[in-house]
Amino acid sequence: MKVTLDLDDLVRRGELTQAEADRLKGFAKADTGALGTNILLSFGASAIVIGLGALFPTAETAIVLGGLLLALGLVLRFAGIERWTLFGQVCVTIGALALSGGISLLAQGSVPINLAIGAGLAVAAVAARSGLLAALSVIMLTATVGGATAYNGSFFWQPALTIGILAALTLGLYLLSLRLPPDYERLAIIAARVAILMLNFGFLIGSLFGDDALNLPPLAFSVAWALVLIVTGFWAIRANRRWVVNAAAVFGAIHFFIQWFATLGPSPISIIGGGLLLVGFGFAIRWFNRMPSMKPASEGSVTIPESVAGPGGAA
Structure with missing residues (x-):
């Protein structure tokens, strides 16, 4: 568990001395001096992969380059070399994307292979602690299950499934x-949010x-969607899940306007x-996000373990 303390605010209110604030800041994770080197190496590796891909634009090239980068990233990741952590994560991310893209091209829409690619992206996301790969694994699963073919101009052809x-x-x-521990909890939350979208x-x-x-007629989906949004929104408010509340509000507005214009038609009165109503929804979301219990941590906040802050720390 983590505890977030707004140290600047606590010092201003006299609830914490400056010396105590400086001590707590020392527990925050500091950036390593190798950050610049990692960034340069990451850009260099990306440029090499893009250049070789342009010279040899085939699926086999993507598979070979992706496999090499993925292997290098995994070696750096599991070797436990702290100063190369960022470079290793970038290598795993780029390698997994290139490898999965090349295999997908060769597979030509094979469902089992696409499911395997989605699972592989999920494994790579855990290895690299990459939120991007976690999101892509969910998208790959959705494309495979729903069917990545056109259906009346849309992406899904099996929406119920x-x-x-x-x-x-x-x-x-x-x-x-x-x-899960914090690093992997973040990945699970990212994947869950993409799944919600x-x-x-x-x-x-x-x-x-x-x-x-x-x-199933469209009306069945309309009613079910409204019920799911209402139930999810109330749960998110009670559980203090701001992102879920905002997502439910946005999709609720989308659903409402689809039905609004389907019923009233695109007349000037209905548009006005x-x-x-859209302005009202916007102000309602803004009011909700400004509630004290929903405010995010400020720039002066430091997140530290509960064992360091003690049970009296502000969450």
Whole structure:
């Protein structure tokens, strides 16, 4: 567990001396002197990969380069060399993307291989502690399950199946995040948030076109989407999950306006009314985010372990 303290505010209020604040700042993770070197090496590796890919633009080239970079990144990652941590993470990220992209091109849409690629991206995300790879693994899963083919101009052709799998994935990732250390908790939360976004897009497509595979009409998705947003929003408020509240509010507004214009049509009055309601939604979200319990930590905040801050620290 972490405790976030606004040291500047505590010093101003006299609840903490400057010496105590300086001591607590010392527990914060400091940047290493090798950061600049890591950044230069990362840009250099990226340039080499892009250049070789331009010279030999084939899927096999992407697989070979991706495999080499992934192997190098994993060696640096598991060797435990602190000063090369960032470079190792970049190598794993670029390597995993190149390798998965090359394999996907050769596979030509094979469902088992795409599922394996998604699982591989998830493993690479854990190895590199990369939020980008964690997000891409969820997107790959969504594309494979939903079907990456056009359906009335949309991305999904099995929205009901996609929604069910993503709902289970979101719940599983959230429960898992409660039991993970901070670095891996972050990855689980990122993946869960991407799953929430994709799940809502599944509802959006379903509310427009329905699901022919299960003979579900658009109305069924519209009603289910509204209920899910309401229940999720109330839970997020009680659990103090600001991102989920904002996501529910945004997709709730999208859902409302889809039904609003579908019912009233694009007339001047409906557009003006919709604009006024949108402004109201915006102010409501702003008011909610400015509530004391929902304020993010300021620039003067330091996050330290609870064992250091003691039980009386401000969360």
